[in-house]
Amino acid sequence: MIGRRIEKPGCLALAVFGVIAPMVFPAYVQQIAMLWIMIVFALTWDTMGGQMGYNSLGNIFFFGAGMYIAAVCQIWPWYDVGQYTDPSGILTTSFTPDQYFLGLALGVVLAALGSVVLAVVFGLIVFGLRGPYFAIGTLGLAIAAGELIGAWDWVGGGGGIRLPVFPSGTDADPLFRVPFGDIQSADLQGVFFYWTCFALAVLTFLFLRWLYRTRFGLMLNAIRDDEAKAEALGVRTQLYKTVAWSISAFFLGISGALFGNIIGFMEPLEVAFPTVTFGIFMVLMALLGGKGTLWGPVIGATLFHIIKEVTWTHLLGWQWVVLGLLIVVTVVFFQQGIVGWLQEKRPEWFGIEVDRGTAGQRVDAAAADGLDAVLDTGEDAAGEGVR
């Protein structure tokens, strides 16, 4: 089974790339950090859209929610949030490294947990919807969240929040300076968030890899293939759906918390709840790579991110045309995605058995053969079953 055999080298290659990338391509640290976030986007979307068959267009909601929760947690212990976000800028603020990192740690943890709580609450509402209605319902959730936050002055309203500035290399904790040396604040920030994003992607990947091999993963697939049948077998489908969405929300919440700090500034529509950019990208990346597979989203996100960065640099002005084209081509002609296409062409690579003898020729003769062989001559008469 080639699939299994190339999985380990694949993991290893990605891990090695992740570790040496900031040293080898120091100019691209932020782009590669974005790649890890994109991989988290695609993987967590696929848990819902690919593995469970619930195409959510609103997963970006948890990204934005995580971003805002983290921002508030980073400010609130030290300053009044309302004053901090006041557009007149009456408050001058500075954060000591201790304050910064304590706030960040608190922010990341609460962004993850808060997103899970939101997933449970909104899951009660949206999981009553199926198919396209679910997609539109979740999209509405993300758009509404952006608009509501935009009207909430305490968190800066439409003007957004500028996040605490990363401690500069000179006043950073000596303990913290050791691994990074005496480099500039901006570079230090880039490297620091590079590693956190990389760790997040690795954690997400390993967690989902484990999850899809448990009974939970199997039940997600069962819900995708026939939810009514799963219910008829006694499956608590609502519970599975809610937990699956919570898992997506957990990792997306963290990604939002990190992303906000990388950019250093957030506002509701373009940065926190960008339904038409990141919200669509996560769907496209999973589809491009092959939905319902573990590696599809990783491959899709990598390819997409490269295409995106290249077109943004070399085809500026045409980048949206290229992206639109990519969406159309993927959705119309290449729905199974790269890994899905490989599974069709080379099922043996993935350990999928295909009955070449009867596939496509749906007659009961084959069934009768199989059964009669067992009935008449016992199970040893294995000849009939086409392997």
Next chain:
Amino acid sequence: MSALIEVADVSKSFGGVVANNAIGLGVEEGSITGLIGPNGSGKTTLFNSIVGFHPIDSGSIRFEGVEISKMRVPQIARLGMLRTFQQTRIFRKLNCVENMHAALSHRGGTFRSMFARKSGEAEERAEGLLDFVGLYQKRKLRAGDLSFGQQKLLEFAMALMNEPKVLLLDEPTAGINPTLINGLIDRLRLANEQFGVTLFVIEHNMRVIMNLAEHIYCLAHGELLADGPPEALQNDQRVIDAYLGAH
């Protein structure tokens, strides 16, 4: 009467159409009970009502003495009452063994058991049951690639995997070729005798149901027309009229 399933005075309408009107029947524990009637007589509606697929308008449905008419499908399934579908329903993209694993009972499952690995014991039972229905050779194939008849057998095996107390089968032999039907009848009877599963079967094929069932209920126009052992029902003029349309 202390039947396993007790249906009393159950009515169900869809808009102006009365699909079931004051139906009362009982399924004895350990029995094979049949349900027959012309097309549109309300058999599947009654099944749907019993398993909680839709709410009933009035009446009472009891399973092991517990009122279940207000419960929903998964809840009733976890009590040990399972149904198969007229149009087979299996998990198409999973292979047969995975389908069997997915069918494992969810009774008393804890939160942690959701994340358990597939157990070797379950694997053995799955393969044993696939062998029982004659699909052992096909166990690694995707269920969606199986023929219709094979999918029916798989669905039956999945139902047994769940270890139900009672199994409601909606036309188990429809769309299956005659050679296979005999094998299927044997297996239904074996499941009843060996695994102690009570069977409640909707069937159009008279030869099958008369052979299989100990007691048969006949519906017509949403009402219970007659019931009794197969021999009695075969000679019942009302049943014959209902089927031939003499009204």
